[in-house]
Amino acid sequence: MTEMSVSAPADRSIAGERPRRPHEERAAWGLVGPAATLIGLILVVPLIVVVALSLTDYQLGAKAWRFVGFANYADLAGDPVFWRSIANTALYAVAVVAGSTGLGLAVALALQGSGALAPVWRTIFFLPVMASLVAMAIVWEFMLHPTFGLVNAVLGLVGVAPMNWLQNGATALPALAVIGVWQQFGFAMVLFLAGLSGIPTSLYDAAEMDGAPSAWARFRLVTWPLLAPVTLFVVVISTIRSFQVFDTVHALTKGGPNKVTEVLLYTMYAEGFEFFRTGRAAAIAVVFVAAMLVVTLTKVLLVEKRIHAR
Amino acid sequence: MARIEIDGIEKRFGRTPVLRGIDLDVAAGEFLSLVGPSGCGKSTLLRIVAGLTREDRGAIRLAGEDVDHLAARDRDLAMVFQNYALYPHLTVAENIAVPLVMRRLTTAQRLPLVGRHLSGSRAAHAAIAADVARVAETLGIAALANRRPGELSGGQRQRIALGRAMVRRPKAFLMDEPLSNLDAKLRVEMRSEIASLHRRLETTFVYVTHDQAEAMTMSDRIAVMMDGAVLQVGTPDAVYADPDDLRVAEFVGSPKINVITADAALAAALGVDATRAPDPDGLRLAFRTEAVRLVDPTGAALAGRVVHLENFGSDLMVHLAVAAAVPIVVRRDPHDPRPRIGETWGLSIRPDRLLVFDAAGRRLRSVVGRGA
Amino acid sequence: MTRIGLPARRFSVGAIARDAVLLALAVVTLAPFVWMVSTSLKAPDEILTTDLHLWPRRLAASENYAHAFAAVPLGRYLLNGVIVTATILALQLAIAVPAAFALAKSEFRGRRLLFGAVLLGLLVPYHAIAVPLFVGLHALGLLDTYAALVTPFAISVFGIFLMRQFFLSLPDDLVDAARMDGMSELAIVWRVMVPAAGPAISAFAIFSVVAHWNDYFWPLIAVSSDTLFTPPLGVVAFRNDDAGTNYGVLMAAATVIVTPLVAAFLLAQRRFVEGIAFTGVK
Numbered sequence A: 001m002t003e004m005s006v007s008a009p010a011d012r013s014i015a016g017e018r019p020r021r022p023h024e025e026r027a028a029w030g031l032v033g034p035a036a037t038l039i040g041l042i043l044v045v046p047l048i049v050v051v052a053l054s055l056t057d058y059q060l061g062a063k064a065w066r067f068v069g070f071a072n073y074a075d076l077a078g079d080p081v082f083w084r085s086i087a088n089t090a091l092y093a094v095a096v097v098a099g100s101t102g103l104g105l106a107v108a109l110a111l112q113g114s115g116a117l118a119p120v121w122r123t124i125f126f127l128p129v130m131a132s133l134v135a136m137a138i139v140w141e142f143m144l145h146p147t148f149g150l151v152n153a154v155l156g157l158v159g160v161a162p163m164n165w166l167q168n169g170a171t172a173l174p175a176l177a178v179i180g181v182w183q184q185f186g187f188a189m190v191l192f193l194a195g196l197s198g199i200p201t202s203l204y205d206a207a208e209m210d211g212a213p214s215a216w217a218r219f220r221l222v223t224w225p226l227l228a229p230v231t232l233f234v235v236v237i238s239t240i241r242s243f244q245v246f247d248t249v250h251a252l253t254k255g256g257p258n259k260v261t262e263v264l265l266y267t268m269y270a271e272g273f274e275f276f277r278t279g280r281a282a283a284i285a286v287v288f289v290a291a292m293l294v295v296t297l298t299k300v301l302l303v304e305k306r307i308h309a310r
Numbered sequence B: 001m002a003r004i005e006i007d008g009i010e011k012r013f014g015r016t017p018v019l020r021g022i023d024l025d026v027a028a029g030e031f032l033s034l035v036g037p038s039g040c041g042k043s044t045l046l047r048i049v050a051g052l053t054r055e056d057r058g059a060i061r062l063a064g065e066d067v068d069h070l071a072a073r074d075r076d077l078a079m080v081f082q083n084y085a086l087y088p089h090l091t092v093a094e095n096i097a098v099p100l101v102m103r104r105l106t107t108a109q110r111l112p113l114v115g116r117h118l119s120g121s122r123a124a125h126a127a128i129a130a131d132v133a134r135v136a137e138t139l140g141i142a143a144l145a146n147r148r149p150g151e152l153s154g155g156q157r158q159r160i161a162l163g164r165a166m167v168r169r170p171k172a173f174l175m176d177e178p179l180s181n182l183d184a185k186l187r188v189e190m191r192s193e194i195a196s197l198h199r200r201l202e203t204t205f206v207y208v209t210h211d212q213a214e215a216m217t218m219s220d221r222i223a224v225m226m227d228g229a230v231l232q233v234g235t236p237d238a239v240y241a242d243p244d245d246l247r248v249a250e251f252v253g254s255p256k257i258n259v260i261t262a263d264a265a266l267a268a269a270l271g272v273d274a275t276r277a278p279d280p281d282g283l284r285l286a287f288r289t290e291a292v293r294l295v296d297p298t299g300a301a302l303a304g305r306v307v308h309l310e311n312f313g314s315d316l317m318v319h320l321a322v323a324a325a326v327p328i329v330v331r332r333d334p335h336d337p338r339p340r341i342g343e344t345w346g347l348s349i350r351p352d353r354l355l356v357f358d359a360a361g362r363r364l365r366s367v368v369g370r371g372a
Numbered sequence C: 001m002t003r004i005g006l007p008a009r010r011f012s013v014g015a016i017a018r019d020a021v022l023l024a025l026a027v028v029t030l031a032p033f034v035w036m037v038s039t040s041l042k043a044p045d046e047i048l049t050t051d052l053h054l055w056p057r058r059l060a061a062s063e064n065y066a067h068a069f070a071a072v073p074l075g076r077y078l079l080n081g082v083i084v085t086a087t088i089l090a091l092q093l094a095i096a097v098p099a100a101f102a103l104a105k106s107e108f109r110g111r112r113l114l115f116g117a118v119l120l121g122l123l124v125p126y127h128a129i130a131v132p133l134f135v136g137l138h139a140l141g142l143l144d145t146y147a148a149l150v151t152p153f154a155i156s157v158f159g160i161f162l163m164r165q166f167f168l169s170l171p172d173d174l175v176d177a178a179r180m181d182g183m184s185e186l187a188i189v190w191r192v193m194v195p196a197a198g199p200a201i202s203a204f205a206i207f208s209v210v211a212h213w214n215d216y217f218w219p220l221i222a223v224s225s226d227t228l229f230t231p232p233l234g235v236v237a238f239r240n241d242d243a244g245t246n247y248g249v250l251m252a253a254a255t256v257i258v259t260p261l262v263a264a265f266l267l268a269q270r271r272f273v274e275g276i277a278f279t280g281v282k
Helices: A005-014 A020-055 A071-079 A079-111 A117-131 A132-145 A148-159 A170-198 A201-209 A214-242 A247-253 A264-274 A278-309 B044-049 B090-104 B123-141 B154-166 B183-202 B212-218 B238-239 B246-251 B264-267 C015-041 C061-071 C074-105 C111-123 C125-140 C146-153 C157-169 C174-182 C184-196 C198-214 C219-220 C230-242 C245-267 C270-282
Strands: B004-013 B016-026 B031-035 B059-063 B077-080 B172-176 B204-209 B221-226 B229-234 B258-263 B281-287 B292-294 B303-310 B317-321 B328-331 B344-349 B355-357
Touching: A005 A132, A020 A278, A020 B204, A020 C074, A020 C111, A020 C125, A020 C157, A020 C184, A071 B303, A071 C074, A079 A117, A079 A170, A079 A214, A079 A264, A079 C015, A117 A170, A117 C015, A117 C245, A117 C270, A132 A170, A132 A247, A132 B328, A132 C015, A132 C230, A132 C245, A170 A214, A170 A247, A201 A214, A214 A278, A214 B059, A214 B344, A247 A264, A247 B172, A247 C230, A264 C125, A264 C219, A278 C125, B004 B044, B016 B044, B016 B059, B016 B229, B031 B044, B031 B212, B044 B077, B044 B172, B044 B204, B044 C174, B077 B154, B077 C174, B090 B123, B090 B154, B123 B154, B154 B183, B183 B204, B183 B212, B183 C198, B204 B212, B221 B238, B221 B246, B229 B246, B229 C015, B246 B258, B246 B355, B258 B264, B258 B328, B264 B281, B292 B328, B303 B328, B317 B344, C015 C061, C015 C245, C061 C074, C061 C245, C074 C111, C074 C146, C074 C157, C074 C184, C074 C198, C074 C230, C074 C245, C111 C157, C125 C146, C125 C219, C174 C184, C184 C198, C198 C245, C198 C270, C219 C230, C230 C245, C245 C270
Parallel strands: B031 B204, B031 B221, B077 B172, B172 B204
Antiparallel strands: B004 B016, B004 B059, B221 B229, B258 B281, B281 B355, B292 B344, B303 B317, B303 B344, B317 B328
């Protein structure tokens, strides 16, 4: 390699250090101009506005509004339903992340050695990722129907008494979590498959030569550590998706029964778009963004730690 | 065919100076090589000439005109890149046609499907196809016209990259290490091909390489660059035989030039009038392997023990351990007896080929040899 | 494909057990789809019973599907879905690809700032800014229009990020060669970068279409007239309608709405799986 390959990228990484020819600057801005404008208008400005709104008592359609400081947040902090909503979201996320990551990894590992049928399995398990969740939620609702549902009928064969899954306080959130896992694990599987295909076969050969006694030992020695970045990524992305659970709740339970399926985004939706308490909805949105940031920052910290540990 | 004047070019990347005031004048039709080790700034200089990188200070003139304000595409130069930079989705013929399509057709005529049916479009496309075919013929790649770069070997891709540069008549060709991704045999073949291309096209070539042999074999003149400065510009012969700087002497020529550090006494014994040097005891003496003969050690100013013989078939390189840390390499004169390992031989250096440098590596011409 | 452990012994106990487990999981995974289609073929008396059977004794497909299309404008919903996803994708590509190229291969003032905004955008799900977007569209009088469905997604920071990563991996020389060959920056984008970025673009297109065809949250907020309903809104509206208790018809409607993407996926499943993995891993 000559210095060309070293110096040319370095050249580009120092943006704006000295003026380019004006027309080149103009050409570049011609390319990014529309994107920059739209990012400003439909991303940055709304983000600022949502924070600003959360400090007001604005109600959609109202003529007057006033600045109320952190009153919306204080209100939320004293509202048991809001805490319920956070707890439910967290519970749902833990269940779905654990379920879809675990199942996704297990299936990906199983598919590794399953030969000619592997693409067929992969297609089947990926199908729910593609299908409209809200439409499938309605199918699930029918399958969970207390009288005519498939689930009760099948469970009845093994002696389980029929249940009204979605209307029962003890089973509604778990039922939604099962739908969540059903929908997401194929996505985790595909990411794990991509990660597995990136592990060089020679490492398994080496483990074999080094005397790793069992498939489990080779998994612990090679697969698990090399898959760690993918696992972290899957966990993070599943967490973020789980935090956004809305479709199934809105379509099937509306937060009920008795608030057991009240989740963050649904609470925000109800406040903002059913009761039109815009300020309060904005405050929930800010909490929601904060939760996202916590997840992402945790990931960044974990990645940093990995890098430093090397 | 145009003269290229490079005037006081300076460039830094961040805080690192890459070019420290380069002046070069490339005559119209000349083949000039920029040669130097990795990181010397030669590629950056070429990119500045091309208009792909902007200089911090200085100016480039093409055919007498200042082109600093012009973007690369408006400078009418052609460039061949180290990794060929062929468009992967286009066929060979389409790749070669790109510069013509961009320059000869209007935006409307370039449109897919519709473009071909516009007025004048058919004739323009036909003319382009003819030009492409002519170039492909010249380079012996006509048979590949409908293939895509991914299916071709390195040598074939290099020819296409050349074809893309040749297809119009640019003011000059800029080549950035065009041969360094080829295997050794192909590289030697392509050297003579590029040299003959230059003769045929009668256009200015600026050729960047880290391989001094490439520069020596093809160029009218070479400019040796190090640490962002041009150390010497001259014909290959002049740079080889009469270097201004020890670094130039060491970089150019294979095998590498012999260098010994000499005090006044040794210098005097070798015919150097050290008294005229500013620091008579800190001289660096350099001589090419072919400027020495092996002689009887008795009475020789310099003698050494044979430690290694390097047989190239045509030549025999004799490595002798002298007081200096690095062995001295001597090309055995075919008429001389063949030395054996362990023998001690004296060294006789041709005074006119002995190059004297001061401790900082600057050439001292007044003390010896042709300059004396 | 790498293997865990020893080469698969075709008929070993382990392999049989593994395939049995995979088969069981596949049955569970497919159950909703199978049940949906099966029910959509049955008459009400066969549905509202505890007697389970997969294939209807009397095929009621034509009644159910005809009823579904008659009860609500299903065709309209599908058309809306196509219009909205196609418009969103076209806008996203037209705006994101040039920007991604400039971010990857050009120098200009404000580049870092812009890229920072892109990264910020990646962190914030659009749900969080739904409130101000709604308020803004309300103020502009654009609620309950196609524009309301499309506007918030005209820019895809994810698309910019993804394409930028891809463009960074293309050699700079290719761009420089195009500049030397006389192409304008925009010509480089469409003539060199886009053809070279085929895999990245198709991956992004799949990602975008899947996301927006299935999106429920934003259309729910943005439109209220059923002439503007997208497929997910349509199926829920149907369920909430009187016809919603007629499960055969409801499942027929669900089948109609789920089918386009599932069919596309089955036809080009390699592309879909790789595309989603690509957009996921990057």
